[in-house]
Amino acid sequence: MDIGISKKDREKIAEGLSHLLADSFTLYLKTHNFHWNVKGPMFNTLHVMFMDQYTELWNALDLIAERIRALGVAAPGTYREFAKLTVIQESEGVPTATEMIKQLVAGQEAVTKTARGIFPLVDKAGDEPTADLLTQRMQIHEKNAWMLRSLLED
Template identity: 70%
Template structure:
């Protein structure tokens, strides 16, 4: 009696591939944002040091959990998750930080990056919706909600 390794979850391979490709972009954005937020956590200075140091730690910890969820969803759809710096650099719309900006500039960059991740998630959503891929749609909805809220909180610090 042979066992089949074919995936039969009610979503065709073509749709699963399109969704996995979109999630790979979301994974790259999320991982790049994780690295940038962690980098800013290590290097922030100034009067807002303690507030930002703790805030950035909370954010990068949540992002670390998110990359795992996104990668595992890609795997559940039957495709390999990207995991190298070079793959992430090609796929990500979030640009890495190579210099240490002021605390205020860190906040401004992270607002733009949180919004960029939201846009990527929103671009993938119609693919999941069209394929009736509720688990991916749920993941994307949660990611959009978190990134929109984080962008709002960061933006509030600049006003």
């Protein structure tokens, strides 16, 4: 494979992207769970917002995994692998709507930090396609975190 990025750098970038994939999948699952189980006065607003967010996350999983594959590395794809790679904690039971929002803000911020953490290596390697993917992911997660966070303000 000769795409202008060394094998070592491709493997390191793919490792970072594997963490991003695991965080994204875990946040997808948590958001979908909250979509199913939210209740209270903001039910409709949250139900729809969570659906929009989990749908976007679901579509992003393919983009991230395909970038890992384009770098010549196998993408993780099992719960066991994702559990080892993610920083996002699973939720116990069914939290209140406010607690769901707080957990999803933390999840969106965690995915943003994971994406941002890959940038130094991506920049050093001159991997513009991955930089573009990371930039797009961070914009989406920062916006989602802001929208969720705004629901917690009086």
